[in-house]
Each structure stands twice: as C-alpha cells, then as structure tokens.
Amino acid sequence: MKSLQLAEFGKPLKWAHLDTPVPKGREVLLKVDACGVCHSDLHIWEGYYELGDDERMYIAERGVNLPLTLGHEVVGTVEKTGDDVKGVEKGDLRLVYPWVGCGDCKYCKNDRMHMCLSPDSLGVFRNGGYSDYILVPDEKYLVDIDGLKPENACSYACAGLTAYSALKKTMPLEAGETLVIIGAGGLGLMAMQVVHELTAAKVVVIDVDDSKLKSAKELGEYVTVNSKKEDAVSRVMELTDQKGASAIVDFVNNGQTSAAAFSMLQKNGVMVMVGLFGGKLTFSNPVATLKNLTIRGSYTGGLDELRELIDIVRGKKLKSIPVETYGLEAADKLLDKVKKGEITGRAVIKPA
Ligand SMILES: [Zn+2]
C-alpha cells in the first residue's frame, strides 16, 4: 500500500510503500475513501503543542513513534476482515472511530476510549488515513454512515465528535439562555451544524474573520460577533441584558479568548476549553466560587457519542459544512493551508 508518512517532525511528509496489512482476529482492513486534514495533524507534524509562556509539550515525549502515517478522520470501504469479525463484510462503507484505547479499562469498556490512560489512537500512535489502506484494530471502532458521502462524513470522527462532545458538556440549556461559541473554523462550524438539535438557547458565534462568520450564518440562526471590530465581552453582555452567557465553548482557547470567556460567564456558567492554540488563563478564584462556575476541558469524544452524532446527522439530514477535496499528494500543502487558517470548513484527502 502507498502512504504519506511523517518520518521527521517538521519535515515534508515522505512516500512509503508498505506491505498491505492482513487483518487477524477482530481486525478490519479498509480501503480509504476519504480522510480529513485536522488541526491536530499539524501539531503532530510540527512535533509539539504550544503551552503558553513559550513552553511546549513535545509529541515525541508522549509516546508517538516515527515514521507515522497521519490522518484520524477516515471513511473507508471494508476490504478484508479477520476471522473473528462478525458485523461487517467486504464492500461495507464505514466511518472509523480513531480514539483507540487499551480495551480493558473502565473507560474503554464503556465506549469512552478517548479517556483511556493508554491511548493507541489511529493517526497518532498507529498508522492513520493518509494512505490508500488503513488497518483498524477491532470492528467495534467502525460506525455505519449509510446515506452520507465519505468526504462529508469523515470529519465527524474528530472535528464533529469534538464539537458535539463539548456542546453536550454545556447541556441542558433552555430557550432564553445564551450559549457562546468562540471560533468559526472547522470545529465551530461542526458545532453550529448540530447545536440547534441539542438546545433552543440563543447561540452567539464569535470569530475574527467575516468570511467564517458568513459560513456560520449559512448554517442556521446565529448572532455573529467579529471580535476584531467590536469588544466581544461588551457585546455578549449587551445581548444578555448584562447577565452574561450560561455556557461558552471555546474552540480557540488561547490566553485572550479564555480570559474573555471567563469574564462573560453568568452565575452557574459552564466554560468548556477545546482549542489547542496555546496560552494560559489567570482568573479570580473567589469569582469561580461565588459564581458557582464550571471550567473544564474537553478532548474529542466517546464512541457512544459518535454513534449519537451520526444518528442525528442522518436522521435530521443536517447540512454538511463546506468541504474541499484533494488527492493524497496534496497533504503537505494542506497542512500548510491549515496552519495559515486558509481552509473554510474542512480539507479532505481522497486517496483514490
Ligand atoms: Zn483503556
């Protein structure tokens, strides 16, 4: 099989011609139909996460070994199955849940593999979807997406799931309450696609780019705020009769956005930190106590949540976020475009 691999952090990806794996036991080999290019691919490619104050967390120290085939947003067609596979057969189209865990802990046993303390995620610790084939370690990680196009469905495995799981952590919210979404990039658009299925609350979307806010408007009813042109905190306070937002999901989550988010939270407010853009948040401890606040992180989501999300998308026939498709050879160029913030919606690789 032919894969584009990361052989050295920060260097161009390299073509690798590897033996196509033969699935054993509950393993499944899929031919890759579509693979989304995610912002976290960029972090892995660069080799580190910015932690703020010039500190970095190095990917190599987290157990990631090179060479590695990136790509964790994969839709594929089943090509071959191990002897113990019962639920899928050759020709079936499936979305891959990439957040593979140890299989044995309390999280893995309850479809919460993304919380596993010994992660073995596809495209991070195991070879992923920048390839014509991918080996999935267990058929349980495959989700039926019948009726959805591969290029539209692949990004539910990371961007969609991350957005959905983060939104769920703010629920329930009633009509009359306000939910703020910071960032209208891939994750933010995914959140907007599904948020009205979860709550009747008013949704305010904040970004610095008018073209991204325009895409938000096309997905549904949102109040949009360009924080480059107006003060986002005052605008949210004004929109909420000075009460503040009941919940905020911060898909940027840098020092600036998290500080703004903290100061627009209402009593009992929930703030969910999602983005990996570096930065640190300093806040008043007594305010957190007196306002009974919840400040928490959210990293991808569970297999159960991915199934729920796909059910919603299929059942409600939700409009897809904008998708641009490219050949596998474009992967390097796409990582660069993602870095520069030049992709509206999602860039998707179609290896065939
Ligand atoms: Zn586990």
Ligand SMILES: [Zn+2]
């Ligand atoms: Zn991702």
